[in-house]
Amino acid sequence: MNAADLGLPVAVPSTALFTDRYELTMLQAALRAGTADRRSVFEVFTRRLPEGRRYGVVGGTGRVLDAVENFRFDAGVLRFLADQRIVDEPTLAWLADFRFRGDIWGYPEGEVYFPGSPILRVEGSFAEAVLLETVILSILNHDSAVAAAASRMSAAAGDRPLIEMGARRTHELAAVAASRAAYVGGFTSTSDLAAGFRYNIPTVGTSAHAFTLLHDSEKDAFTAQVASLGSGTTLLVDTYDVAEAVRMAVDIAGPELGAVRIDSGDLLLLAYRVRQQLDALGAFDTKIVVTSDLDEYAIASLGAAPVDAYGVGTQLVTGSGHPTCSMVYKLVARADSGEPDAPLRPVAKKSMGGKTSIGGRKWAARRLDADGVAEAEVVGTGPVPEELADRQLLVELVRGGRAVAREPLDAARDRHRAARAGLPMSATQLSRGEAVLPTEYV
Incomplete structure (x- = not known):
């Protein structure tokens, strides 16, 4: 549902000066x-x-x-x-x-x-x-x-979903257009609420490293997020020690934890280790989401890894070069x-x-x-x-x-x-x- 669906006034500015x-x-x-x-x-x-x-x-x-x-x-x-x-x-x-x-x-x-x-x-x-x-x-x-870059990334990702998250890497209005174009090219969702509002694109997002750093411990941060968003949420596990964070995430949310997100490091190696750890903890259905300056080549290199979804920002909104x-x-x-x-x-x-x-x-x-x-x-x-x-x-x-x-x-x-x-x-x-x-x- 967007602004027009809600009966709200939608500003329609003139485009006449978007010219030379x-x-x-x-x-x-x-x-x-x-x-x-x-x-x-x-x-x-x-x-x-x-x-x-x-x-x-x-x-x-x-x-x-x-x-x-x-x-x-x-x-x-x-x-x-x-x-x-x-x-x-x-x-x-x-x-x-x-x-x-x-x-x-x-x-x-x-x-x-x-x-x-x-x-x-x-x-x-x-x-x-x-x-x-x-x-x-x-x-x-x-x-x-942007649509061409998104298409190449979605081809590399296969059936795994792609999240557009490049709003902070471009002009605020270009970010909305980029999210729309990425959706056309094969992305499944966006972090940009303006794009979701204007074009009915599904929106996703949970927390950043700042939320973990805000709390006195990683345990406190995870507990607060799960209490607020439920066990199906996605917990960011690379603020400190990944292995310890995964263990704590499953301990707090239980095996029904929705997903963990890895935003740094050797994503290929970490994905394998995290998958093994999640399975050992009984969290067989918990997904792994990876982010961190991905492009179509990085996505392709992770094709054999136990990754369930990708989040892409800078390279997408800049047309991947x-x-x-x-x-x-x-x-x-x-x-x-x-x-x-x-x-x-x-x-x-x-x-x-x-x-x-x-x-x-x-x-x-x-x-x-x-x-x-x-x-x-x-x-x-x-x-x-x-x-x-x-x-x-x-x-x-x-x-x-x-x-x-x-x-x-x-x-x-x-x-x-x-x-x-x-x-x-x-x-x-x-x-x-x-x-x-x-x-x-x-």
Whole structure:
């Protein structure tokens, strides 16, 4: 249950200033030149995956829908633009009535993508579409980076649950978005209450080392926690001596102790020793949770250890070394006039240095082999081949300015699980490699 479910007021701030100044200066110049109304198509894509990654994960689509819906220039925003002399009076008057009235298509959240995949396609007048560049890219680049890291970690963890606990390692608002993206990528819960409140993600958490240090003895701390939270709680056992703490934990909570958490030391060795000790004490069902700067490689190294769950913070919310996906937002087609029925023509940047792009309004489909496993990402601008008609990836997200594809977060999470399962087995290898699917242009 979230704020809306409880009938509480939910603040919906304008997202209009989540943009770069040059979006508005381009708008002003285009309005003056008479080109602002030209029908235009912008696409979001990345030219390459982060080094060594084999697939990307679309994260943040639901947040993009919210941002587009709330991209309005209210009185305070307009006053700021006027006071700072960022745009002229005719442009301010145009912005006062602005709301996006175009269409958006894109890969649904949780889907995987590859270099050149048209992850999002924004269609409308140049004026309204160009304003959305920065806010769309900031959401997709951040959330997709976290979702991809989460996906790699969940693949390494297998069936063992993952806890997102990175709120203290990033900006407070980014932490909420990261928790959401991690859930899409396969995490099962979060320690961040704001994320739980806003997105209905299950929340977990019991105590930190400070709680143990607060008390006169570890025994007093454990006794207090069990008395308050019950024997099913998770006790942190590495403040002093792990073996003694485990013995004391079972003595106080009994064999029905929910779990113990290890947050430091040689996690592989400690997990084996703690499991042996718990079993010897009759606590066969007590789980072992490990934390301590984990990433996908550390999780994989613990695959054979008797670990029941992982808590991940810093490496998750920073994209495990790749905090952005380098997505770009490029104009790929536009009309020659502002007439509603003016035909579109492809346009593309042709500069040197690897920053070229392919013009034209694109579709994308994923071709499967005889066994039903994905074998190529096919991107085109002409008619869709008949054999790929039912394999198209882009779905309608916004029609005439109204979101038409809102869905529960669990739907995106389930979609990602299915999309990843449909890739070649090498997709989840942690060794460095190229994109697991080639991108073919037709």
